[in-house]
Amino acid sequence: MKTQKNNWILLIVIALLVFAYIGLDLKQNSTQRGEASSSVEQHGVDGQAKIMQAFQQQRSKLQVRSHGTVKAVLPDDNDGSRHQRMILQLENGLTLLIAHNIDLAPRVEQLKKGDVVEFYGVYEYNDKGGVIHWTHHDPRRKHIDGWLKHNGRIYQ
Structure with missing residues (x-):
């Protein structure tokens, strides 16, 4: 039993x-x-609201994820670490400078005006909308890895 x-x-x-x-x-x-x-969709809406709030409050050093449409592809910044630069416009109208470190991450290929780019990086306030940087991996592993996503490919 x-x-x-x-x-x-x-x-x-x-x-x-x-x-x-x-x-x-x-x-x-x-x-x-x-x-x-x-x-x-999820991170884009939440991220754009977070970025807009940071812009309105003039806050910086925020880790954000969102997406935007390329308004302009700018020449590379070759002073110090090299950065690929572009202007993205968010759905809420705010424009951001993306400064993507191409010494630590691959260049975004075939980037053109009108393309959609998703990003994960650090927002820094400026009076023109702001800057997103740290869109790359950190070889020293002291910072959260960021990235850009374009045409299904992640650049980190």
């Missing part, structure tokens, strides 16, 4: 573990699919 009771308990524990594993796997897969399909 005791052995049969132990077998039932063991069977119930195994069943619970299997259901928990399947449930967690399903939840993780649906979360990953949701994140992949709405990465620009």
Whole structure:
């Protein structure tokens, strides 16, 4: 009798573990699919509101993620570390200078006016809208890695 009771308990524990594993796997897969399909939409809206608020409050040093449309591709800044530069316009109308360090990350290829670029970097206030930098990895691992995404490719 005791052995049969132990077998039932063991069977119930195994069943619970299997259901928990399947449930967690399903939840993780649906979360990953949701994140992949709405990465620009979710972070774009939240990020743009965060950037606009930082601009209005003249705040800097904020890690942000969003996207914008290329309004201008500027010449590289070759003073010190080399930076690829572009002006992005957010959906809320704010314009940002993107300063992408091409000594630490690859240059964004085939970039042109009208393209959409997603970014993850640090916002710095200026009276023209602001600057996004740290859109690259940190080889010293002391700062959060940033990136740019253009035509499905991540530049880090």
